[in-house]
Amino acid sequence: MARRGDTIELAVLGLLHEGPMHGYELRKRLNLMLGWGRVLSYGSLYPALKKMLRANLITEVSTTTTPTSRRPRIVYEVTPAGNEQFQRLMSEVGPTAWEDDNFDIRFAFFSSTDMEIRLRVLEGRRSRLQERLARVQAELARTQAEVDRYAGELQRHGVESVEREVRWLSDLIRAERGDEGPATAPATKPVGTD
Amino acid sequence: MARRGDTIELAVLGLLHEGPMHGYELRKRLNLMLGWGRVLSYGSLYPALKKMLRANLITEVSTTTTPTSRRPRIVYEVTPAGNEQFQRLMSEVGPTAWEDDNFDIRFAFFSSTDMEIRLRVLEGRRSRLQERLARVQAELARTQAEVDRYAGELQRHGVESVEREVRWLSDLIRAERGDEGPATAPATKPVGTD
DNA sequence: GTTAGCATGTAAGGAGTTACATGATTTT
DNA sequence: AAAATCATGTAACTCCTTACATGCTAAC
Incomplete structure (x- = not known):
């Protein structure tokens, strides 16, 4: 291990x-x-x-x-x-x-591995991030108004960053499945849901 | 220290x-x-x-x-x-x-400090991120085509994330100077340059 | 009555940093 | 001639995690 x-x-x-x-x-x-x-x-x-x-x-x-x-x-x-x-x-x-x-x-x-492994690593990371996202958002909903302004802003920014990374991973997974490597640019374009 | x-x-x-x-x-x-x-x-x-x-x-x-x-x-x-x-x-x-x-x-x-310190911390972080950004982008320009597809994609994503954080910090600094605490939502809106 | 959560701690070990030590080569 | 960079290593120390040890209280 x-x-x-x-x-x-x-x-x-x-x-x-x-x-x-x-x-x-x-x-x-x-x-x-x-x-x-x-x-x-x-x-x-x-x-x-x-x-x-x-x-x-x-x-x-x-x-x-x-x-x-x-x-x-x-x-x-x-x-x-x-x-x-x-x-x-x-x-x-x-x-x-x-x-x-x-x-x-x-x-x-x-580049030094094969697609099977690439997909497993990408999907593994995505699911871990989504899991954490769910936990944090549940926590946010539970404690709603009682959080400090700055602490809350930090949480919000954190959630947004992780959501971005999830979208990035989804793009990569799609590209990998479509067999054309990582997308060269479109990460900023709207890509719909994951 | x-x-x-x-x-x-x-x-x-x-x-x-x-x-x-x-x-x-x-x-x-x-x-x-x-x-x-x-x-x-x-x-x-x-x-x-x-x-x-x-x-x-x-x-x-x-x-x-x-x-x-x-x-x-x-x-x-x-x-x-x-x-x-x-x-x-x-x-x-x-x-x-x-x-x-x-x-x-x-x-x-x-919330437990005063604005002077908040601004120093925010500006300090922003300038460190900008410095790193400059270094990495110089490096990217220097080694242009010879980078691996995936390594390059990782770099690109990293740069984008840091640029986002710089914009976030700039919003916060502006809000702090305008004396209204952290902006509650507008972080996704286009805010021009930093 | 037993599992889950509350509550405090210690001992051993892992992983990496800083500082030290040494010396060749290239640039200014 | 000095300074920077190349190049390899060791020793001490720091911080943290894991695993162990203990026992109470609430819920099922």
């Missing part, structure tokens, strides 16, 4: 899926990818790589092929076992918190 | 600002308030309360006044020092990550 800490593992396997890379570059790519907020520190990346080496998910590749005679960098490559693990982490159904925390990463690597 | 762990402290002080409460109730209110995602566990709440007691930010209040003869609950009340700390945490300018992590909590307690 997927644990909290498997996030870095998933991200590293996903990036290495595109080709060999060394630690420093992995960190840079990761920080661009997950640019919205948190950055990953070396203090967690390097130990994670060591752990993955021991688990035989990745292997070191000699850098001697580099023509420009740079300083020795440790380039990693994904093993067959690593690819298996990647597919497992991409598709596994775990606790809500884990799946929500890793949705973005999974999405970013959608 | 505000540390990462001051989040619970801020939230507890904010809730107690509305009146005395015991731990169990604090947790419930908090989990409703921050309903979008993570829940706070007893394992972090109770030790935090103990720590705040020692720091003299809150005090225990005897529950003997309760008429229904319930089991003894430990009801906490905020001290003058606690109120000072609350105002400090509400207004303090810290590292980006801290301010971003705590924006929602600060917003939810806006």
